[in-house]
Each structure stands twice: as structure tokens, then as C-alpha cells.
Amino acid sequence: MKISTDILGGKILIVDDQAVNVLLLERVLAGAGYTAVASITDPKAVCALHRQNHYDLILLDLQMPEMDGFQVMEGLQEIEADGYLPVLVITAQPEHKLRALRAGAKDFICKPFDMVEVLARVHNMLEVRLLHQALHNFNDQLEQRVLERTAELHDGYVETIITMTRAAEHKDEDTGAHVRRISYYSRDLARVLELDDDFVDNIFFASPMHDIGKIGIPDHILLKPAGFTPDEWAVMQTHTTMGAKILGSSKSPYLQMGAEIALDHHERWDGGGYPNGKRGEAISMAARIMNICDIYDALRSKRPYKPAFDHQTAVNIITIGDGRTQPEHFDPKVLAAFKQHHASFETTFDTFAQ
Numbered sequence: 001m002k003i004s005t006d007i008l009g010g011k012i013l014i015v016d017d018q019a020v021n022v023l024l025l026e027r028v029l030a031g032a033g034y035t036a037v038a039s040i041t042d043p044k045a046v047c048a049l050h051r052q053n054h055y056d057l058i059l060l061d062l063q064m065p066e067m068d069g070f071q072v073m074e075g076l077q078e079i080e081a082d083g084y085l086p087v088l089v090i091t092a093q094p095e096h097k098l099r100a101l102r103a104g105a106k107d108f109i110c111k112p113f114d115m116v117e118v119l120a121r122v123h124n125m126l127e128v129r130l131l132h133q134a135l136h137n138f139n140d141q142l143e144q145r146v147l148e149r150t151a152e153l154h155d156g157y158v159e160t161i162i163t164m165t166r167a168a169e170h171k172d173e174d175t176g177a178h179v180r181r182i183s184y185y186s187r188d189l190a191r192v193l194e195l196d197d198d199f200v201d202n203i204f205f206a207s208p209m210h211d212i213g214k215i216g217i218p219d220h221i222l223l224k225p226a227g228f229t230p231d232e233w234a235v236m237q238t239h240t241t242m243g244a245k246i247l248g249s250s251k252s253p254y255l256q257m258g259a260e261i262a263l264d265h266h267e268r269w270d271g272g273g274y275p276n277g278k279r280g281e282a283i284s285m286a287a288r289i290m291n292i293c294d295i296y297d298a299l300r301s302k303r304p305y306k307p308a309f310d311h312q313t314a315v316n317i318i319t320i321g322d323g324r325t326q327p328e329h330f331d332p333k334v335l336a337a338f339k340q341h342h343a344s345f346e347t348t349f350d351t352f353a354q
Contacts, residue, residue: 008032010056010126014039015046015072016090017064021111025059028115029122043067047075056129057122059109061090062100073103084136084216084246086129088121098231107218124219132215135246139255177352178297179208184348185293186286192337195285198253203286206257210265210290213243225304240266240275260284265291268329280331288331292318292338293345295325300349311346 012034014025022039029037038053040046043064050058058076062069069089076085085104091097092111100108107125109118186207190200214222217239221232228236243262247255264278264287271279273291283291299314309317317325319339327335338345 006130007123007126008034009036010034010129011036011053012038012057012059012122012126013046013049013053013055014059015041015043015064015069016059016061017041017043018061021061021090021113024113025118028113028118032119034122043069043072046072047079050076050079056086056133057125058087059090059122060087060105062093062096063091069100070103073100073105077104084129084132084242086125088125098234101218101235106216107220128215128219132246135212135215139247139250139252178301180352181297181348182207182210182290182293184352185296185345186289188341188344188348189289189293189334189337192341193289193333199286202253202257203261203289205254206261206286207290207293209243209247209255209258210261210294211239211243212246212258213239213241213262215246216242227305237266237274240264257286261287261290263287265294267291269331270328272329283331285331288334292330292334296338296345297349299325311342311349315342 012029014022014037016022016025016039019041022041026037026039038049038055040049043061044067046058046060049055060069060072069091073085073087076087080086085106087105089096089100089105089108090111091100091108094110097108106128107121109121183204187200187204190203217236221228221235224232240263244259247259247262250256250259261284263275264283267273267276267278267283267287268291269280269283269288271277296314296318299309299317300311302308316322318330319327319335321327330338
């Protein structure tokens with residue numbers, strides 16, 4: 001597999017108190033073509049080095065004297081203002097893996113090293129980091145353009161959002177059609193609910209960003225074909241808070257609503273959702289609309305664990321329930337609007353089936 005020069009030029013810092021481990025990783029990475037690899041055996045110096053060099057990836061040993069890897073990550077969290085911690089932890093303790101992921105690490109490698117696995121995880125982490133940086137830069141540029149409210153923004157925004165959203169699920173060939181459909185479902189429901197024109201405009205452009213937080217989920221969990229373990233499911237649920245962090249703190253109404261949707265689109269009206277168990281009107285209206293749209297599209301789409309359902313079956317599951325999905329999961333007003341206008345969902349799905 002040919003690796004791009006951008007990935008091979010990514011700035012990597014190896015942090016391990018064992019010099020033999022540092023030397024081994026340096027040699028493996030250099031042999032694979034990585035050109036910007038640095039190392040250190042003193043964990044206390046990591047944060048200062050990261051402030052100076054802004055590493056694209058930090059390979060961090062967890063068990064070190066004086067200052068362990070968890071303490072290092074706490075310091076790094078204060079530096080990374082956008083909430084994205086580019087850390088690949090090194091551990092020989094299985095029980096440390098989930099704790100590290102919850103502390104902000106994006107993936108892990110085990111001791112003793114499997115060099116093929118090390119190179120694969122380093123490549124994947126750097127690829128995701130570069131995509132995250134591209135998205136962050138894009139958001140900064142987009143905010144200025146949104147303030148100007150130009151016709152050019154409106155003409156090109158949907159395709160741009162689709163492209164950036166595919167960074168989160170770039171191996172999913174159906175993502176482009178899915179986010180197009182989500183825009184139209186959400187806009188149609190907002191209109192039926194007689195929400196104001198700004199809300200209708202915002203949700204059309206914001207709704208495709210609902211799963212942007214998946215860019216921070218490790219590939220071995222995100223792309224797993226089978227069911228998740230409880231620990232994996234806990235990590236998977238963090239895509240909601242990660243998405244809110246990526247899109248938050250913006251003056252753009254599109255990104256503000258995108259952050260609300262990313263955080264709340266898996267919450268349920270009855271309080272049984274995640275990540276915060278919000279109930280009723282504590283859930284943003286945009287997310288309440290997005291929730292029913294996302295579920296409809298998931299029901300209509302083929303998944304490894306289910307076939308694609310036809311339109312009427314999907315409508316029945318949402319409005320009557322099947323045990324897994326129940327009517328009480330949805331805002332009654334949004335559910336009533338869906339019942340009134342579900343034929344447009346079928347039209348949208350058929351129009352953007354590919």
C-alpha cells in the first residue's frame with residue numbers, strides 16, 4: 001500500500017521511559033518511511049514539547065515513573081483547545097485500554113509490539129488527524145463565509161458538507177446519499193412544524209453533520225462488522241460529544257445547530273437515550289427532528305445486522321413500535337408531523353437512493 005507524503009511527513013513523538021522501546025519504534029517508523037519522528041524518555045517534558053511542535057501523533061507509554069501516561073494526557077487536554085487529543089497509548093495492561101480511551105486517547109497498541117499492527121494503527125491515526133485538521137480549518141473558513149451570507153455559500157454548502165462528513169465515515173460508500181436524504185427529511189419536517197425560515201434553512205445545512213464525531217472513534221470499533229461489547233459501545237457513544245466539540249464555539253448558525261444535533265440526536269423524548277439521558281424539551285428541537293429522520297433512514301437502509309425495510313414497514317416501526325423503537329421515543333409533535341408527511345420521506349429516499 002502506497003502511503004501519501006502528507007501522512008509520512010506527520011510529526012510523531014514517541015514517549016517511553018524505556019530506551020529500548022523508543023529505539024525499536026524509531027527504527028520501525030523510519031523503515032516505513034516516516035520522516036518527522038522525535039522521541040523522549042522524560043514524560044514531564046511532553047506538554048512543553050507539544051506546545052512548541054504541535055505533534056500530529058503522540059505514542060505514549062502509560063506506565064512510567066514520576067508521571068504516568070494518564071497524567072500526561074491530562075496536561076495535553078489543556079493544550080488541545082479543540083478537544084482532539086492525538087494520542088496512541090502503549091500498554092501491556094488490558095484493563096488500562098478502556099480507561100485510556102475514556103481519558104481522551106484515540107487508540108492503543110499492546111506490548112509486546114506487533115510491528116504490523118503498530119504501523120497500521122500509526123497510519124490510521126495520522127490519516128484521521130489530517131482529516132480532523134482539514135475539518136477544523138474548513139470550519140474557520142466557513143464561519144467567515146457564513147457571516148457574509150453570500151449566494152455562493154448556499155450554492156456550494158451541501159456538497160462541501162457531504163465531502164467533509166465523509167471524512168468521518170470515508171469507508172462507507174452510502175454516506176453521501178444518506179446525508180443528502182437527511183437534509184431533505186429534516187427540512188420537510190421543519191416546514192410541516194411551521195418553524196421559522198431561518199430554522200428551516202439552518203437545519204437543511206446543519207443536519208448532515210450529525211455524525212461528524214465519528215472521526216474520533218477508533219477504526220477497530222467504528223468499522224467492526226459484528227456487535228459491540230459493552231466497553232466498545234461506551235466508546236462508540238462518545239461520537240456525540242466529540243461531534244459537539246468539533247462543531248461548537250462557532251458564530252455560524254449552521255455550525256451552532258450542527259453541534260446541537262451532533263450532541264443530542266441519540267437522545268429520546270422519554271429520557272432513554274444517550275449521551276446525557278435528556279428528556280422532553282431539554283433536547284434541542286433540531287435534534288428531536290433529526291432523531292426521527294435518522295431512524296427512518298436507518299430502517300430503510302441495509303445494515304450488516306438487518307435487511308433494508310420498505311417504506312411502510314419503517315413507518316409502522318416508528319409509529320407503532322417494534323420493541324427496539326417505540327413511539328414514546330419521539331417528541332409527540334414531531335411524530336405527528338411525520339405521520340402527516342411521511343410520503344415525502346419515501347420520495348426523498350427514492351430520489352437519493354444512491
